[in-house]
Amino acid sequence: MTIKEFKHVLRDPRSLFFLLAQPVMLMLLFGFALSNEVKESRVAIIDQARDEETKKLTDRLDQSEYFDVMGHYADPSVVPALFEKGAARLAIVFPPHFANDLEHLNAGQIQVLADASDPNTAAIATSYASAIFGAYQDELLGLMKLPYKINIETRMLYNPQLVSAFSFVPGVMTLILTILCTMMTSVAIVREKELGTLEVLLASPMHPMQIVVSKAVPYLVLAMIDVAVILLLAVYVLGVPIRGSLFLLMAENTLYISNTLALGLLVSTITEKQQVAMFVSLVGFMLPALLFSGFMFPIENMPWPLQWISHAVPTRWYYRIVNAIMIKGLGLASIWKETLILAVMTLGLLVLAVKKFKVRLL
């Protein structure tokens, strides 16, 4: 029976391709293409002074890796048009007589206008610009040694180079396993329901549980392969270490995979159509999995009802476990609580799914 299911999966090379290509694509995209760093922001210079100081400051901006001067203008009235076209993210306005004011009045004013339609990048780019002007100001002051100084030494634990891969590898694993196991098992079973072949199987002398288990096994194996692919890519291509025990990591993975398979099974018992199964998986499980894993969206910023719900989502606990083992190198002693929660959830889901499945048969 399991062999038959394997053949089913293998006979569909296109599906297989996507199941294996998906994690690779995600890993590579997250590893090399996506970043939150704000670099080379296009900045418009509105220079009404055109003196030595403004020229120096403009050069500073242009030389920095964070900015790219896209044009010089004389009149601030061009700014709305630039922003509406998306031609510039920042506009720096130097007032007339900037150098003069700075020299004689000891106060030069610079205006930074930001297109905050993307609030995050606008805030970051603005702070970079302020930092560049601040550095210039420090040079004007000369190296003046200030008395009563508090020195701050900062240490970045676990990830000193601040590599973003460290936080997304566990996230991608969470995502892939959820898609693969929940959606695929539910759609696979519902498909047989839709085609009517499930009845045939159930009428066979096999125990219904055997049928269900043999349906799930190929996906379990596939999921394990995906995990292996992700880990290999993480270690050898992206340079993310596995600091904790590999065995523990795999054990936790198996636990989580069982959890998602149980979910898939549950979905399959409550739906009749593939499209519905797919949407239930997508909306009911994928979305929360994505939302509440803490991978793409910071949980602590959510309104409290959402934070509260997040405790009921398995991915939240799984993501923490993987993070703790891989990146922080912790052992079971530090994550037993998360593991226990996950185990209880899995057991509960399995019991529920099997019960539902049996009821359906009678």
Added chain:
Amino acid sequence: MIKMWLIVRKELALVFRQPAILRMMILMPLMQLILLPLAADYEVKNINLQVIDQDHSSYSRSLTQKLGASPYFKLVEANGDPAMARRNLEQNKADLTLNIPAGFEKDLIRESETALSIEADAVNGNKASLGCAYASQIIGDFNREVREKLMQLPRFNDFPVIEVRSSFWYNPFIKYPLFMVPGILALLVTMVGGLMAALNIVQEKEIGTIEQLNVSPLRRYQFLMGKLIPFWFLGMVSVTLGLIVGYLVYGIVPRGSLLTIYFFSAVYLIGALGVGLLLSTLVDNQMQATLFAFFIIMFFVLMGGLYTPIDSMPRWAQILSSFNPVTYFIRVLRFIVIKGSGISDLLVELRSMLLFGIVLNVLAVMNYRKRSA
């Protein structure tokens, strides 16, 4: 023409006859539009900070107070125990540890220099570096206050000061939903239009009813148009739904004209439907379609600039994302809704979207013919 409308009517009747699917089509966008913007708040705040105060001086206490009073930090109790502090970091109960060593105050006053150390859980690098930056800023302020108090005379000489004033246009209070809602709406329209159309056609393939349609006297284009028009219509409905939700839940009123939004949606949906049609010609069953669609949607979402800015990508990835129709639609919707841009500002995007619509549909129709021949 009449034949085509018959198919359109049949398709619409089918959609409405399956309440589960109809519910999904309405529920899914609603859930996503309501939940995602609530969740997608990337502002770094609520950083859990623990202070290991080994100095127990009035300075160390007032510094701790100052940090706790800032909106960025929430103080976490560590009982002054370094081992417990480390455990808190490991278990995500704290994000930052500030160590105030014994003799902090004494050194500051007597030696005129003293040191603090901050440890950050840098698994999330962005949060760690911002957290450290905020902490340093607050400590810097504290430092300045202390200095001003300690130094009665002489005051600083006057020196040139550059004053930087910044203003945030279009979104002065840095509200994330304003940014996220148009982006998610673009994604939803893509999913409803493209994905649903693909699934629908593949379903007929799987059940075998598509053969019946193929042998009917309908022309190929009549049949395909008949299939696509209902989904184009549904896509437009989902735009409307999305705008209503955006207004009711988040109070977002588009700055630009609604007409511009509908115009671009109409053009964009042609391309999105092309994607769906092309998809349906490439796969045999719904499972494949789902997987394929998922693959594409992940790609569209991640490369479309919904969560991470396209400008931050390396050059090759930017080129890749310029082949992603969703990129343009996300951009267009954001521009119209947030900044009130008009068609004349978005000519480049319009051209690309039209091009996508034509190329994708031509490809799909060509591919469709081959497969059924």
